[in-house]
Amino acid sequence: MMKLDGVAAFFATVEAGSISAASRRLGLAKSVVSERLAELERTLGATLIQRSTRKLTLTNSGQTFLPRAQRLLREAEEASAELAASSGKLAGPLRLSAPVGFGILHLTPALTSFLRGHPEIEVSLELDDSFVDAATGGFDAVLRHGAIGDGRLIARRLATSRRLLVAAPEYLERAGRPASLAELEYHAGILYANRAGDWRFGGPSGWTVVRPRASLRVNNGLVMRDAAAAGLGIALLPTFFVHDAIANGSLVEIDCGVQAEGAELFLTYPRDHGATAKIRALAESLRTSFGDPPYWERPPRADLLEVVRAGAS
Incomplete structure (x- = not known):
């Protein structure tokens, strides 16, 4: 009969990359994890992990069993959680x-x-x-x-x-305040690197896309906010990043007469x-x-x- 602790040892070993790392994650001795893996393989009648002095490699059987192991552990966790919930905990x-x-x-x-x-x-x-x-x-x-x-x-x-166009007062004094979407394209933009960088704005005739010149591309909203506050250009950011900065005056909202795409x-x-x-x-x-x-x-x-x-x- 397959034991759940063996399945947990197998999955932890695959995720951690070694039996030693899995033993630390599970809070067990390395010998205990090794024995549970061996017992699981005996029960299944198949080698799941090819062991060597340098690395562990999943066998074909191990690759087949891995998603099922994950599902078994998840269902066990869910069953435990549902039972706890039924008792109010x-x-x-x-x-x-x-x-x-x-x-x-x-x-x-x-x-x-x-x-x-x-x-x-x-x-x-x-x-x-x-x-x-x-x-x-x-x-x-x-x-x-x-x-x-x-x-x-x-x-x-x-x-x-919402997403708001924001810039530092210093930048707007230096580069001017855009009053329309057409004027935005001539400004320096601080763009989010994990998207195409397009700025989308809704209007009566549908969506308008603006592509400003990029002064900075970065994959973190906090860095974008701080770069805008430092005067590097205009950023289009969610309100949860800029509400405090607008309140204290380090950033100013720019109104071009249309609403940016929200989220x-x-x-x-x-x-x-x-x-x-x-x-x-x-x-x-x-x-x-x-x-x-x-x-x-x-x-x-x-x-x-x-x-x-x-x-x-």
């Missing part, structure tokens, strides 16, 4: 991925609130500005800003965000993962923390604005 691991900038600015305090309410949940959070495939990346859920368009995924909407925040997870109790609870907690409308879309209170300006001076 959520527990166990929850692997998350999110963009770097949003994670630093907004996700940490929201996760703190979530974990205070569910102290038995163990969150592993990886911040990554590259595209993370929620269906195959090994995460329970991935937070995304923007359209999903993937039939393999379920997406739970968390919040909305929404989603918590996404594989369709075959199932709507686990932990993911549902996380989505509801994040919605509550961000608010409706989210706090980055609300005008700053006058008293707080005075405090921010006083600190900036």
